[in-house]
Amino acid sequence: xxxxxxxxxxxxxxxxxxxxxxxxxxxxxxxxxxxxxxxxxxxxxxxxxxxxxxxxxxxxxxxxxxxxxxxxxxxxxxxxxxxxxxxxxxxxxxxxxxxxxxxxxxxxxxxxxxxxxxxxxxxxxxxxxx
Amino acid sequence: xxxxxxxxxxxxxxxxxxxxxxxxxxxxxxxxxxxxxxxxxxxxxxxxxxxxxxxxxxxxxxxxxxxxxxxxxxxxxxxxxxxxxxxxxxxxxxxxxxxxxxxxxxxxxxxxxxxx
Numbered sequence: 278x279x280x281x282x283x284x285x286x287x288x289x290x291x292x293x294x295x296x297x298x299x300x301x302x303x304x305x306x307x308x309x310x311x312x313x314x315x316x317x318x319x320x321x322x323x324x325x326x327x328x329x330x331x332x333x334x335x336x337x338x339x340x341x342x343x344x345x346x347x348x349x350x351x352x353x354x355x356x357x358x359x360x361x362x363x364x365x366x367x368x369x370x371x372x373x374x375x376x377x378x379x380x381x382x383x384x385x386x387x388x389x390x391x392x393x394x395x396x397x398x399x400x401x402x403x404x405x406x407x
Numbered sequence: 408x409x410x411x412x413x414x415x416x417x418x419x420x421x422x423x424x425x426x427x428x429x430x431x432x433x434x435x436x437x438x439x440x441x442x443x444x445x446x447x448x449x450x451x452x453x454x455x456x457x458x459x460x461x462x463x464x465x466x467x468x469x470x471x472x473x474x475x476x477x478x479x480x481x482x483x484x485x486x487x488x489x490x491x492x493x494x495x496x497x498x499x500x501x502x503x504x505x506x507x508x509x510x511x512x513x514x515x516x517x518x519x520x521x522x523x
Contacts, residue, residue: 278438278439278440278441278446278522279436279437279438279439280415280436280437280438280439281415281419281435281436281437282436285415285416285419301416302414302415302416303414303415303416304412304413304414304415305412305413305414305415305418305437305448306411306412306413307411307412307413307487308411311447312442312447312448312449312482312483313413313447313448313482313487314445314446314447314448315439315445315446315447315448316412319414324414324416327414327416327417328416328417356445356446357444357445359522360521360522361519361520361521361522362519362520362522363519363520364519365519366519367519
């Protein structure tokens with residue numbers, strides 16, 4: 278497996294085939310006298326911004342905490358939970374149990390729900406709304 | 408992040424030098440294999456123009472201009488004690504050279520494959 282080609286920046290889907298985002302980082306654990314272990318993949322804005330600048334990543338994490346979006350920590354998925362690699366990386370986890378949708382939930386709360394149109398914001402089809 | 412952890416995205420693109428400080432090339436790929444229940448790094452692909460292969464430039468005839476060759480650094484030949492400045496533990500001439508695999512033409516989307 279080529280880590281850059283088969284994992285990095287590829288789409289991650291959860292056990293129910295819902296898109297969780299891209300693989301923003303891969304964690305290697307260095308060991309004395311043994312080959313480095315591929316420990317986990319990371320998803321999150323701070324991990325992505327860390328490629329550009331660590332200060333920018335810290336600033337974004339602080340902003341996420343201040344605005345109550347998330348705890349600013351990236352989502353880390355152990356390699357043992359990764360079942361398929363390629364353009365779509367399949368992870369055997371429940372996306373709702375992680376913080377990957379925190380930005381969507383925050384945007385829904387502060388912006389989408391306030392849009393004064395019928396059916397806006399709740400994600401429910403218009404016909405099911407009361 | 409603890410001192411024992413290294414991020415792949417921070418390693419990729421770094422200039423790799425050999426034990427005597429001669430430039431080998433930029434680290435462009437990390438090869439992993441399954442070892443029991445875990446994935447371990449088996450080697451690193453380093454090349455003078457290895458970064459260019461990330462842009463699918465097979466059509467430029469790199470192979471004919473002998474630019475398609477890269478260095479393969481085994482995991483025990485790479486010193487990552489300073490991830491910002493990776494070094495090989497041997498001389499550049501001792502590293503094995505290999506041809507970078509040709510991309511399949513006409514295949515717009517690579518299939519996924521199971522890890523088990």
